[in-house]
Amino acid sequence: MTSKSVISASELSVRIGQRTILDNLNFEVGNGEVFALLGGNGAGKSTTLKTFLGLMKPSAGTASVMGMSVADNTNEVQKSVAYLPESVTLYGHLSGYENIRYFLSVAGVEKTDDAIHEALKKVALQENAWHNTLSNYSKGMRQKTAIALAILRNAPVLFLDEPTSGLDPAAIDEFNSLVSELANNGATIFMVTHDVYGACQVAHRIVLLSNGKLTGSFERSGDTPIDTEAVHAAFAGRN
Structure with missing residues (x-):
């Protein structure tokens, strides 16, 4: 992991009407870093992700990917990143191989x-x-297919939405190992999740989001995973 910023939020706010969804977020994600934004339902995780994908516009501040303002360069950013939604959208009547072949052709x-x-x-x-x-695939198998597609697209940045939701423990371990390998090979990975354990196992850094505000940060020390109990205590508001 290097310190070069690949993803950044600068005084990023999103408001819908009179309601503030994201309130002055500031953070940077380095090259080869696995960054986890951890929060409960309604914290603003999905809005953050949509803003970095160019699906929502900031009310103030800037969301940047690879040095580009997402709001000003939406198409360029979307072409350069891979997105793994919580429910992977692939064609059930096609095989894993056929899905990959089709989506690669669409991407040229x-x-x-x-x-x-x-x-x-x-x-x-x-x-x-x-x-x-794919109609015979488990959720974990669908995710693996989608990640294989991201690898083949050589996407330098991956955005993951609740990537371990619905996976069994063995599939979660496999997924975390794959994410770590991708980061070791230079990919920058931004994940939003409410899975404290999974985030601690795979992330280099965890930032807590509550009611649209950043409320805490934890960083891995060397190869030692982030302390699950400390993050859980902060996440539950007991610290």
């Missing part, structure tokens, strides 16, 4: 079969599932 990206197979191996999707229809 050409990849060989060998490259696609290598990406599917990297995300640990069972080979006997590659050509099965």
Whole structure:
């Protein structure tokens, strides 16, 4: 992980009518960093994500990705990042391989079969599932397919929305290992979540969001995961 800023919020606020959804957020995410924005329902996590994806406009301040203001360069930012929603939108009547091939063609990206197979191996999707229809996939398998697609697009920035929601413990561990590997290879990963344990296991830094305001920050020390109990206490408002 380096200190070069890839994602940043500068005095970022979002208001809808008289209601303030995000209130003067300031943070930076470095190259190769796994950054987790942790908050409960209604904290403003989804609004933050939508603002960085160019789906909502700031009322004040700036959301920037790779040095570009998202509001001023929405198309360029959207073409340069990968987004993994909580419910992955893929075609159930197509296989994992066919979904990847189709979405790569839509993005104008050409990849060989060998490259696609290598990406599917990297995300640990069972080979006997590659050509099965997604209607037979678990949520974890769908996520692996979507991440394989992100890898093939060579996206330098990944935005993840509640990525471990609905996954069993083994799938969560696999997912966290994959996220760590992507970061080690230079990807910058921004995730919003309410999963304290998962965030502590994989994130280099966790920032707490409550009622649209940043209320705390935790940082990993070397290879030691962030202290789950400390984050949980702060998250629950007991500190």
